[in-house]
Each structure stands twice: as C-alpha cells, then as structure tokens.
Amino acid sequence: MExxxxxxxxxxxxxxxxxxxxxxxxSSGIKIHEVYSPYPVHGIDDYLGYKRSKLPIAAFxxxxxxxxxxxxxxxxxxxxxxxxxxxxxxxxxxxxxxxxTFELTVLLASFGMVGVFMVSTNLKPWAQPRxxxxxxxxxxxxxxxxxxxxSAMELAKIEEILKSSGASxxxxxxxx
Amino acid sequence: MAHDVQHYNLDQKFDxxxxxxxxxxxxxxxxxxLLVIGILMAMFGGGHxxxxxxxxxxxxxxxxxxxxxxxxxxxxxxxxxxxxFFFAIQYAAQAGWSTAIIRVMLSLGNWLxxxxxxxxxxxxxxxxxxxxxxxxxxxxxxxPEYDHIIDGKGSFFYWPMAKGTFPVFYIFRMVLFFGFWVFxxxxxxxFTYNEDIIGGTxxxxxxxxxxxxxxxxxxxxxxxxxxxxxxxxxxxxxxTLFGWYVFASWFVAxxxxxxxxxxxxxxxxxxxxxxxxxxxDLGKFIFGFTIFWTYLWFSQFLLIYYANxxxxxxxxxxxxxxxxxxPFIFVNLGLNFVLPFLLLMTRDSKRHGVFLKLVCALIxxxxxxxxxxxxxxxxxxxxxxVGFMEVGMFLVYGAAFTFVILSSLAKGNLVPKNHxxxxxxxxxxx
Numbered sequence: 001m002e003x004x005x006x007x008x009x010x011x012x013x014x015x016x017x018x019x020x021x022x023x024x025x026x027s028s029g030i031k032i033h034e035v036y037s038p039y040p041v042h043g044i045d046d047y048l049g050y051k052r053s054k055l056p057i058a059a060f061x062x063x064x065x066x067x068x069x070x071x072x073x074x075x076x077x078x079x080x081x082x083x084x085x086x087x088x089x090x091x092x093x094x095x096x097x098x099x100x101t102f103e104l105t106v107l108l109a110s111f112g113m114v115g116v117f118m119v120s121t122n123l124k125p126w127a128q129p130r131x132x133x134x135x136x137x138x139x140x141x142x143x144x145x146x147x148x149x150x151s152a153m154e155l156a157k158i159e160e161i162l163k164s165s166g167a168s169x170x171x172x173x174x175x176x
Numbered sequence: 177m178a179h180d181v182q183h184y185n186l187d188q189k190f191d192x193x194x195x196x197x198x199x200x201x202x203x204x205x206x207x208x209x210l211l212v213i214g215i216l217m218a219m220f221g222g223g224h225x226x227x228x229x230x231x232x233x234x235x236x237x238x239x240x241x242x243x244x245x246x247x248x249x250x251x252x253x254x255x256x257x258x259x260x261f262f263f264a265i266q267y268a269a270q271a272g273w274s275t276a277i278i279r280v281m282l283s284l285g286n287w288l289x290x291x292x293x294x295x296x297x298x299x300x301x302x303x304x305x306x307x308x309x310x311x312x313x314x315x316x317x318x319x320p321e322y323d324h325i326i327d328g329k330g331s332f333f334y335w336p337m338a339k340g341t342f343p344v345f346y347i348f349r350m351v352l353f354f355g356f357w358v359f360x361x362x363x364x365x366x367f368t369y370n371e372d373i374i375g376g377t378x379x380x381x382x383x384x385x386x387x388x389x390x391x392x393x394x395x396x397x398x399x400x401x402x403x404x405x406x407x408x409x410x411x412x413x414x415x416t417l418f419g420w421y422v423f424a425s426w427f428v429a430x431x432x433x434x435x436x437x438x439x440x441x442x443x444x445x446x447x448x449x450x451x452x453x454x455x456x457d458l459g460k461f462i463f464g465f466t467i468f469w470t471y472l473w474f475s476q477f478l479l480i481y482y483a484n485x486x487x488x489x490x491x492x493x494x495x496x497x498x499x500x501x502x503p504f505i506f507v508n509l510g511l512n513f514v515l516p517f518l519l520l521m522t523r524d525s526k527r528h529g530v531f532l533k534l535v536c537a538l539i540x541x542x543x544x545x546x547x548x549x550x551x552x553x554x555x556x557x558x559x560x561x562v563g564f565m566e567v568g569m570f571l572v573y574g575a576a577f578t579f580v581i582l583s584s585l586a587k588g589n590l591v592p593k594n595h596x597x598x599x600x601x602x603x604x605x606x
Contacts, residue, residue, distance in 0.1 A: 042605065087483075096478075098478065
C-alpha cells in the first residue's frame, strides 16, 4: 500500500469531543495524519503534540536581510555611487537612512514569512488540495489517519478506536 | 484547555513581612547615604563655581538637588498614573485576561497623593532654579533681559495674572491633574473593593464608565503635564510630540513595574492563577511599547536633525555635544531599545521570569536616564551628571515608592474575587 493515499477518517460533531478524541487516539498508539476543522480550534496544536512553528526564525532572518540590504544600498548609493549632499548632511548620514531601513526590514520580514509559510504548507496556486470530507468547510471536524503509516495496527481496530472516541461516522478516503 | 473548576484561594492578601520591609529599608538607607555623600560632595567640592560666578550666574549645589527631586517626581508620578491608566484600559477594552492582576496595576496609584504634594512643594522651593520662565524680568520690556519668545508663551503659565507674577494657570493645571487623577484612582479603588462585598456586575459597569471618562481626561492631561513639568524647562524650545514621548516613557516604565510586582508576588506564592500566559502578555506589552517609545524618540530626533532649524536643534546640540550628557543618549537608546528589543524577541524570554525580570530592571533604570536627559541639561547644564546624588535620590524614591505600593497591597484582597471575568482570566491561554 502506498503512503499518503489511503486514509481512514473520523467525523466529529463537537470540538470538545474532538479534543478528547485526539488524546484518546494518540494514546492508543495511532499516528494522526491531520485534523481538519471549519474554524480554528483553540489549543488543538497542543493536543496534537505539534512542536512550535519555526516561522519566527525565518521572519527574523528575513528581517535581518532587509536591514542589511537597506543599509548597504543606501550607503552605496549615497556615499559611493552618486554622492550627494542633502540638507547639508554628510554623504553617509546614518539617521536619514533609518526610515527606509525600517520599511525594508518590515517588508522583507513579512514577505519572507509569508513566502516561507506558503512553501512549508504547500500553499502554491497550482496545488491540488486534498478534501477529506466536503463538510469540513461547513460544520464537521475530520480526523484523517494514514493507513500506511499505521500498518502495525489492523484497520478494523483503528476504526473501532475512532468510533469509541466519539466519531459520528468513520469513513475511508483514497486519493490517486 | 482545562474545563475543570479551579479552586484558588480568592481571599489572599500580600504579607508585607519584616524581611521584605528590611530589604526595602536597606535600599532606602543605601540611597539616603549616597544622597548625603552626593550633597556633601556638591557642597564642598564644586570646583567650577567661581568660573561661573564670573559670568554672572552662580551655580549652587542645591540646584542639583532640586533637579534630582524633579526628575524623580516626574518619573514616579508617571509610573503611578500608568498603573491607574492601564487598569482603566482593561475595563474600557473589557479585557478578561488581566483580571487576576488588575489590583496590582491599580495599587501603583497609591503613590499619586504623595507625588502630588512632592511635586507642588518642589516647584515652590526650586522655582527659579528649575524653571527659567519663572524669572519676572523676562517679561519686562524695559529690562535688558526681556525675552520676546518667552513673553509670547507667558500666558500659558501666568494667565489670568500678569506675566512674571504668580503662575496661576500652571499651578491650577498641576492641582487639577493631580486632583482628578487621585479622584479617579479613589473611585476605581472604592468600586473594585466594594465588588468583593456586594458581588454582581454593577461595580464592573460603573468602573467601565468611569474608565472611559478617565481615559479622555488622561489623554489630554498626560500630554499637557509633560509640557508643563518637563518641556517648559527648555522654555524656548518645543516639540509637538513631546507629550506622547513622555507618556511612552512613563508607559514602558509603568508596565515594567507592574510586571516586576506580579513576578514578585508570584515568587511569594501568591496569585497562583497567574501563569506564564499572563506574564507573556505583559512581556508583549513591554516589547511593543519599547518600540513605540523608540519610534517617538527617533521621530522627534530625525525631524529636528533633518530640518536643521537652530531653535529646534539646540535641544540635541545641548545634549549630544556635551561630554556629560552625550554618552547617556546612547545609554538611553541601548537600555530602552536595543537590549529589550533583542532580549525580549523570543517567546520563551517573555514567558519565563529571568529574562523578563532583567529587562524590566533595565527599562526602569533606562527610563530614569531618559528623564535625566530631559531635565538636567536644561537646568544644570555643564554642572550636571550622574553621580552619588543621582543614584542616591533614585534609590530613595524607588524604595519609598515600593514601600507605599507594597503596604497598600498588604491592606486589601489581591484578587477581585467577584469580578465577572475572573474565570476567563484563569483560562487565559496563548
């Protein structure tokens, strides 16, 4: 069986039941592929045991890049490439460069962060989203379990655990 | 997301133990000793007194004492009123996360009555030694010292009396601001402690209404008090964002004080419902408003630097080109922007005490330097500086302030036990 193609999905009606179910399913040794919900469920990442995102590091590094680029650009332009006296200041008038430096820092930090986020979550325009259940855009929470990833456990057993954890339906879903 | 009901001790009070009192009094003692050394040094060691006397204006040691009193009056008044302001913000914004620490914020206001008395007394004692505009000859057209710029601003201080007599308008504002601030503080205190007895939501609604009025009043009074108490020292000079700059300085220092108090109370085993999520939010406030302060500081600096108009640049030339104050400009920016910005950037440093405590201490010292730079160059000129007197006076004020706040915390319940949003505060999670 190929990885990432055959799934068991548990459909949950209520977010509290869902959160309890996540704890239960995880403690029974099943690896959860992903949980889909129509709205952000507060604290769900802790229940799923997700590590904190490394996105802030990317933001910091891109910000640093912006600062460096902005200062280098301005010093190069204003002091070496085409020296100009503006307002009677020195060629390399550091305070004058701060507003542009600030703007470029913010711009690169935010664009870089958005870019890294899109790459890391596979949010490209031509990406084919996998809809595990159409109702996740309406009123149902869906827990997806990759069968290949849980091959140590029998399928019937997984379904039973999902059912007993409060899922209103247990379905199968395959992708090509 | 804990859904079980928490059982916290809601009748807890801060116990101002003899050991804590002792350490506060030790700081007070060290401060007083340094202050006395500083005064003695200034009295007997003033080497450049004669040179200045030849120019017609003799420098006296007590001018430095007055300047120090004024720095700390303004600074600690600001920290105290920010406690009340932040309390009012919580109600106006209908915030629930902060409920457990709301009385820690309000407790800072206990310094306000003392600060008001100190401020008015210092003003009358120091008078000419702090405020150039109090000299009557500046407004006398016959006098060779007549100053038409200050004459133009004179009504702001002296209206409705004749310029150069008694600064009625100025004193009126000082009394009005302190009066209203203390009035609102007492109102908030009365309602929040009354809530412990009567319960229900009526106290909450009343405080919210009073908060709205207080915030309107504070929006105006904080700016004007900054012009009156700080900007009028450099009477010729003006800056349109000065009020917000002083407010930002107060706000960051006040937030740091609140955070330090919360961490201290937690270390005493109190406020167990306050966890790292609440501390994180306080840390974010400090981080954000540190940048806000820097933004205002830099906005003021850049425009003056860029426009290069002599009557504006004099403020920075006086400071940057001075051997005494020049280095402190960079100390100011380092303590109040660079270090907090880098140290508080990560999530963990805002959630766990050690870094946050360090940054709060740096900021409280840093914003004292900020006020030092606002007050001393205009009052003392080359006779100023950071010496024993400055450190001593700061410690004396800090210890007295701490003593007043901690005694007030020991009097009432720490947690508003009937606050309608207390449960929300328990479950605050970010």
